[in-house]
Amino acid sequence: MVNLQPYTDPMYFIILLLALLPLAIALYFGKRLSWYEVIVSLVFIFLMFNGKKYHEGYAIILFMIWQWLLVWAYTLYRKKSNNTVVFYVATILAIVPLFLVKLAPVAHWTHVSTLLGFLGISYLTFRSVGMILETRDGAIKEFNPWLFLRFMLFMPSISSGPIDRYRRFVKDITTVPDREKYLGMLEKAVWYFFLGFLYKFVLSHILGTLLLPRFESLAILSASVHHGWSWWLVPVMYTYGLDLFFDFAGYSLFAVATSYVMGVELPMNFDKPFLAKNLKDFWNRWHITLSFWFRDYIFMRLVFMMMKKKWFKSRLTTSNIAYIINMLIMGFWHGLHWYYIAYGLFHGVGLVINDAWLRFKKKHKVPHNKFTEVFAIFVTFNVVMVSFLLFSGFLDKLWFK
Known part of the structure; x- marks a missing residue:
């Protein structure tokens, strides 16, 4: 069968x-x-x-x-x-x-x-x-x-x-659901199915099947000449990161669309993550059900436990430690390899820096306008792409094999 x-x-x-x-x-x-x-x-x-x-x-x-x-x-x-x-x-x-x-x-x-x-x-x-x-x-x-x-x-x-x-x-x-609501759910399901096909079977295919292997081969070839470093890592990084999004977001759209046909409003998993203005905003948009699961069931409970037991005098220290532990656990969940753990640590430290920057902006009244907003999106996007290159495990293949 x-x-x-x-x-x-x-x-x-x-x-x-x-x-x-x-x-x-x-x-x-x-x-x-x-x-x-x-x-x-x-x-x-x-x-x-x-x-x-x-x-x-x-x-x-x-x-x-x-x-x-x-x-x-x-x-x-x-x-x-x-x-x-x-x-x-x-x-x-x-x-x-x-x-x-x-x-x-x-x-x-x-x-x-x-x-x-x-x-x-x-x-x-x-x-x-x-x-x-x-x-x-x-x-x-x-x-x-x-x-x-x-x-x-x-x-x-x-x-x-x-x-x-x-x-x-x-x-x-x-x-x-009443008939009007269900017809609305079916309308959304059709849209999600078509969008999912575009993401997973067109864009992800181009990025992950046609382009990524070529860029990886060029990066490996170049690294052998330049003793471990290659500028081809840049296209590998962006191609992998975009492929990861379109492949997983496409799958998630299929799952949500199927659930809508079954009369169940399964929560969405992605909300324009590459338009995030900072790293915390990114995790509110990327793999939302996973990040919220970790937020509600690990991060918040860690903060509550550490404050209750008074492990640290400062709420800020408590929050920072919880960020790092929370994201490290997420890294370990992906797999017991150094690049997954480093990915978790990267985002844990990144969230600490992100909070520090937000406090600095508020205290010093840093100007906010269209330019600074676009610049924030640009910086966040590139920081995330660097983390995805780490997550991909390609550096392990490039440098340690």
Whole structure:
């Protein structure tokens, strides 16, 4: 049987739209076909892990059983008590499968990758951990096994996000949009599908398939002559950065468009990130659901904990330390390689400098006009591109291989 990877070829979209047609018709007439929706999600997940990736199908089943038991058990416990140690243990246990999968390539544990690894494990872990954290806060009070499974295995975003929140998702999945609203969602879905095709199959193809390999080859050739340095790194940097955006933003648009057809308003993941005026503004626009997840569940909690325990006298120091730790964790999440960790540190320090500059501007009343705004966008864009060159791992290939 065919193996279908999400949003990668025309056949996937043909099968997807045919499968979604009954759902769309039912929603148009004010009904939600919950069982059919679940069957569609499960069939597409099965096709995703079919063929040579069948072992990933077993891995996701084991993972889902593990997370289901953890969230259910912690919800039951939270009704009676709220011990911090139990909360930390539950959170760590939820993260363990992802941690082992990330560690496996470095430790050469091929059997671990085979047993636990599957496409989308990071994003499912974010959903599960988010539920535990919100249960701890008292925002989630009941464990509904049916809604938990629908939330975790929501097909459009299972492989690479966007990362939804349980309470927001449940509001959508347990209601039916009125006809006028649903027609508006379908209109947006059509636009997002076409824009996604432009991004992923035209622009990303030109940048990532046609141009980037050539620029990388020229950079490697030039570096061998100039002892490790090459001006060809500049086109590599911009081409990779733009390809990264168009490829991932295109995928995210497909996921959002599919969810809209299913009557669920999955949050957007990108909002013109290269028009950001500073680094903090960039992270409010780039991979929004991930950056907001880290902001809400790591950064804010770090700040609260450090202030509560009075680790530092200054709020400013507390905030700066939290920035660096938060972005370092994001770097480690991408992978246990020096360039991912350096990328996280780069943005952590960058956010500290960014805050310092914003305070300086406010204190000294630095002029703000169209020129300074365009200049800020230009500087931010180039700083981000440098970080993407680091993130790409190409420097590792160029200098250390």
